[in-house]
Amino acid sequence: xxxxxxxxDRLVECFQRLPSIGRKTAQRLAMYILTADNKxxxxxxxxxxxxxxxxxxxxxxxxxxxxxxxxxxxxxxxxESLICVVEQPQDVLAFERMREYNGLYHVLHGALSPxxxxxxxxxxxxxxxxxxxxxxxxxxxxxxxxxxxxxTTASYISRLVKPFGIKVTRLAYGIPVxxxxxxxxxxxxxxxxxxxxxx
Amino acid sequence: xxxxxxxxDRLVECFQRLPSIGRKTAQRLAMYILTADNKxxxxxxxxxxxxxxxxxxxxxxxxxxxxxxxxxxxxxxxxESLICVVEQPQDVLAFERMREYNGLYHVLHGALSPxxxxxxxxxxxxxxxxxxxxxxxxxxxxxxxxxxxxxTTASYISRLVKPFGIKVTRLAYGIPVxxxxxxxxxxxxxxxxxxxxxx
Numbered sequence: 001x002x003x004x005x006x007x008x009d010r011l012v013e014c015f016q017r018l019p020s021i022g023r024k025t026a027q028r029l030a031m032y033i034l035t036a037d038n039k040x041x042x043x044x045x046x047x048x049x050x051x052x053x054x055x056x057x058x059x060x061x062x063x064x065x066x067x068x069x070x071x072x073x074x075x076x077x078x079x080e081s082l083i084c085v086v087e088q089p090q091d092v093l094a095f096e097r098m099r100e101y102n103g104l105y106h107v108l109h110g111a112l113s114p115x116x117x118x119x120x121x122x123x124x125x126x127x128x129x130x131x132x133x134x135x136x137x138x139x140x141x142x143x144x145x146x147x148x149x150x151x152t153t154a155s156y157i158s159r160l161v162k163p164f165g166i167k168v169t170r171l172a173y174g175i176p177v178x179x180x181x182x183x184x185x186x187x188x189x190x191x192x193x194x195x196x197x198x199x
Numbered sequence: 200x201x202x203x204x205x206x207x208d209r210l211v212e213c214f215q216r217l218p219s220i221g222r223k224t225a226q227r228l229a230m231y232i233l234t235a236d237n238k239x240x241x242x243x244x245x246x247x248x249x250x251x252x253x254x255x256x257x258x259x260x261x262x263x264x265x266x267x268x269x270x271x272x273x274x275x276x277x278x279e280s281l282i283c284v285v286e287q288p289q290d291v292l293a294f295e296r297m298r299e300y301n302g303l304y305h306v307l308h309g310a311l312s313p314x315x316x317x318x319x320x321x322x323x324x325x326x327x328x329x330x331x332x333x334x335x336x337x338x339x340x341x342x343x344x345x346x347x348x349x350x351t352t353a354s355y356i357s358r359l360v361k362p363f364g365i366k367v368t369r370l371a372y373g374i375p376v377x378x379x380x381x382x383x384x385x386x387x388x389x390x391x392x393x394x395x396x397x398x
Contacts, residue, residue, distance in 0.1 A: 007250040007265050014246040017239070018228050029217050031289050033247055034254055034263055035308075040216070041251045045244040047213040048232055051206040052240045055233055064233055066206050090230055109234075 008034070060131065062107040062124040064089045072096075072105060079103045081138040085128065085157060087111050087145055095143070103141070106131065111149035112156055118149075125157065132164050139167040146173060207233070259330065261306040261323040263288045271295075271304060278302045280337040284327065284356060286310050286344055294342070302340070305330065310348035311355055317348075324356065331363050338366040345372060 008030060015026035033041055057063070058070035061083075065071070072078055072092075082103025086092060092105050108123040120126075131137065140161050144150035158168045173191035175184050184192070207229060214225035232240050256262070257269035260282075264270070271277055271291070281302025285291060291304050307322040319325075330336065339360050343349035357367045372390035374383050383391070 007246070007253045008263060011246040011250040014243045019231050020224065020227065025219065027289060027292055028219065030250070031263075031287070032218050034250055035288075038251060041247050044213045045247050047206070047210040048240050048244050051210040051229070051233055052237060054206045064207060064230075088230070089234075090226060093226055 057107075057124075061105045062109060062127055063092050063105055077102070080136050082141065083128070083131065083137055083139075084141040084143050086143050087150065087153070091143065103139075108144070108153065111144055111147070111153040113149045113152075120156065123153070125160070128157070129160060132161065132166060137166055139169060142168065142170045146171075256306075256323075260304045261308060261326055262291050262304055276301070279335050281340065282327075282330065282336055282338075283340040283342050285342050286349065286352070290342065302338075307343070307352065310343055310346070310352040312348045312351075319355065322352070324359070327356070328359060331360065331365060336365055338368060341367065341369045345370075 011030040011033065012023075012026045015021055015029045016023060018026075021029070033044065054066040055064050056066075058065045058073055059068055060073040061070060063070045063072070067074065079102050082101075083106050084095060084101060084103055085106045085108060086095070087108050087110060089107055092107060095101050095105070106124070106128045108125065108128070110118055110123050112118060112120065112123065132140075140157070142154045142157055144153045154170055158170075161168050172195060173188065174195060175181065175188060175192045181189075210229040210232065211222075211225045214220055214228045215222060217225075220228070232243065253265040254263050255265075257264045257272055258267055259272040260269060262269045262271070266273065278301050281300075282305050283294060283300060283302055284305045284307060285294070286307050286309060288306055291306060294300050294304070305323070305327045307324065307327070309317055309322050311317060311319065311322065331339075339356070341353045341356055343352045353369055357369075360367050371394060372387065373394055374380065374387060374391045380388075
């Protein structure tokens with residue numbers, strides 16, 4: 001813009017700071033808020049303030065919650081012998097959308113990345129270990145991302161957990177359902193080949 | 200989600216109400232706000248509240264501004280004989296990014312759409328007409344969208360303005376620069392063909 005409208009620019013910048021939102025989308029979102037009803041803007045602010053005030057980490061699994069324990073940890077119907085370890089709260093949402101997992105979670109809030117100064121102490125690994133002492137847990141499913149950092153974190157946790165005599169599993173690698181084999185990268189294809197199952 | 204975290208759900212819903220933001224993006228944005236510094240969330244709210252309070256329509260061109268006149272209308276260097284008529288404030292930003300237009304604007308805040316009950320009185324057409332009375336304006340450039348509604352609005356305004364003896368022009372139709380001819384739709388291609396220029 002060759003002219004400046006400070007409050008508008010400021011709002012656009014705020015939107016632009018959000019992940020995956022570029023300049024043009026930020027402008028469109030800001031314009032939406034500005035041209036929308038005052039009620040919409042107020043609700044937006046209230047929702048942000050309210051969520052920031054009330055939401056914190058679940059005492060047990062470190063997922064985001066507004067209670068002491070999150071609804072998964074406090075549910076009586078979940079299988080307490082399974083803990084699925086994920087990097088981010090979003091990953092819990094993805095698992096819950098699947099509707100097939102009935103165990104508990106543990107959110108690490110990141111993955112090991114020595115280059116970025118993220119060591120075991122920056123993650124919720126101590127909190128995970130303290131959950132293993134009461135003999136209830138039979139299996140740890142490591143569902144960190146299939147990236148270098150995710151893999152490093154998976155091996156690190158696996159090495160820590162094994163001495164407890166608890167089974168440690170990792171999500172299967174392979175070709176995504178619905179994908180075109182032609183476009184699968186070599187690493188994924190090699191993993192899918194190595195992990196082939198009898199039909 | 201099979202479990203509910205009310206303040207989080209509420210924030211996700213707020214983000215989802217924004218244009219072009221789906222469920223997954225809304226969740227990612229909400230998570231970003233929740234895991235970010237408290238300062239980020241506060242700045243976001245302040246920017247929304249501040250913008251909503253201070254920004255209104257420019258008295259002359261109806262663009263969004265925090266002053267009485269917007270910075271284009273109040274600039275001494277802009278050519279007052281040209282008015283570019285656009286549908287939305289975003290369109291002004293697009294024109295300003297071009298850095299080639301030095302005239303004024305007029306924002307209609309929509310396009311005629313009788314089916315949706317949007318008639319001439321719902322748009323800032325009266326405000327446009329009142330700007331034509333002082334003989335300064337020599338040309339009206341109609342830059343409404345190349346849609347049915349945009350076209351209808353363009354013809355409507357053109358018919359209103361012509362009796363004033365003011366030149367009325369419309370943006371050229373044609374093939375977008377950098378596009379592949381192969382993928383141009385027939386209507387665009389036909390327009391580009393009809394509007395061909397000697398080289």
